[in-house]
Amino acid sequence: AVTDPRAAPIDEEPPAPSGLTWPWIAAAAVAVGVLGGVGYALAQAHDAPGTPAVVELAVAPAPPAPVDAGLAAAPPVEEAPAAPVALAEPAATPEPVAVEKPEPPRPAPPVVRPMATGTLVITATPFATILLRGKPIGEVQGKSTFHWAPGDYPLILQHPRRTESRTVTLSAGKTTTIEFHALGP
16 A cells, blocks of 8 residues: 555544744744834824824844754844834825804894983873774873883873863973863863
8 A cells, every 4th residue: 555655644643733833823824913003003094184194113023932842952042122114105185174264243232222202101091092093091090101212203192071182292301191071171
């Protein structure tokens, strides 16, 4: 029978892995960490407008590999400290920033000066309902005082027995008095 020299006999165990695989695994892990850090740093530098796009990284040495008891330990290798690596990326052009226009100054509120008024005194006996321009503004029993802007006012004085229409002219700072007698002249 022809046997393949590479095939292991069935009754033998496969050889134990050598201690040299652990340094490779550790080196691969360090390389993945360094590359991930570089990618993250570049992404951060790219996302921040106005910041320089230079990132400095320090590469940490690989941890020592475990020594297999069956193998002779190799003499330690002295490694020089890793120097920072500067990665330069072209500076990004700053994005335009929206600037809100300030609101134009509002005009000052108009100065409200107290308007000079005229005074109207109405005396009604026994009482009267007062209509100004056809709309009731109140009832007078005895004497009532009104302060209105200067001008002409058409008034109607009503009582169940008598109604009287008058136009009253008020002047600024002056008092006008009218009397209404529902039961007589």
